[in-house]
Amino acid sequence: MPNIIITKNAERLAQKCAEFFRHTAKESVAQNGRISVALSGGSTPRPVHRLLARPPYLSDVPWAQTHIYWADERLVPEKDPASNFGSAKKDLLDHLPIPTDHIHPMCSLRSPAQAADDYTRVLTDYFEANPPEMPIFDIIFLGIGQDGHTASIFPGDRTAVDTTRWVVAVKGGSPDVERLTLTLPVLKQARHLAFLVSGAGKAEMVRTILEQDSAALPPQWLNGSGGQVSWFLDRDAARLLTGYHAGKEA
Ligand code: 6PG
DSSP states (O other), X not given: OOEEEEESSHHHHHHHHHHHHHHHHHHHHHHHSOEEEEEOOSSTXXXXXXXXXXXXXXXXXXXXXXXXXXXXXXXXXXXSTTOHHHHHHHHTGGGSOOOGGGBOOOOOSSOHHHHHHHHHHHHHHHHTOOTTSOOOOSEEEEOOOTTSOBTTBOTTOOTTTSOSOSEEEEEETTTTEEEEEEOHHXXXXXXXXXXXXXXXXXXXXXXXXXXXXGGOOGGGGGXXXXXXXXXXXXXXXXXXXXXXXXXOBO
């Protein structure tokens, strides 16, 4: 069963996520000497990124042992407002005491297929494994769209689902551009999957994903993952959940 954390507002949601990351990073570094985290894009993670870029997280997180990847990326220039790396760079990466070779953006000016191969090689170098084996990220942060997508795995598109590849090129979403995404089999292997969802606009989709088993949406294919799946929700995003799923307010 996924772990459901519900906070009174978006600000508290960001705090809970930052605390979760700090705790998990310290635990991973204590156990393995490093932590691998994959970030998602969109607007929801940005308050968390900005929080992690300030005290106490600036000094409390083992950034020197942290390796940052992306769950998905729009294949646009870094300066484009749609760039997930560009947003994270501004909000978080430019402020961190982290070695630059620990930051692994997906964005690329090569063709989508070549960019997917390139990023796969970045991952095989770090994880010292090759497909069909799967990399095991310590944390993958995910959001959901109102259509039920996560990362850039869109309902009805099996490209990133029926595969042993680690990274694939897709097209879609908003903006409707070429993208790279980690595949579903990779997401399923993560030690921690952390969904971050905020706002009343997502409440219907949160209820569908968590309480309507027949819906067949990408996030539902992750709830049975080997690792710990956590849903960090603010009260607005959780407002349609019934009793047995509505966790205690954090
Ligand atoms: C992307 C994201 C995507 C995002 C959701 C939610 O690159 O588009 O990774 O999966 O998490 O679309 O986006 P918001 O947080 O902006 O609602």
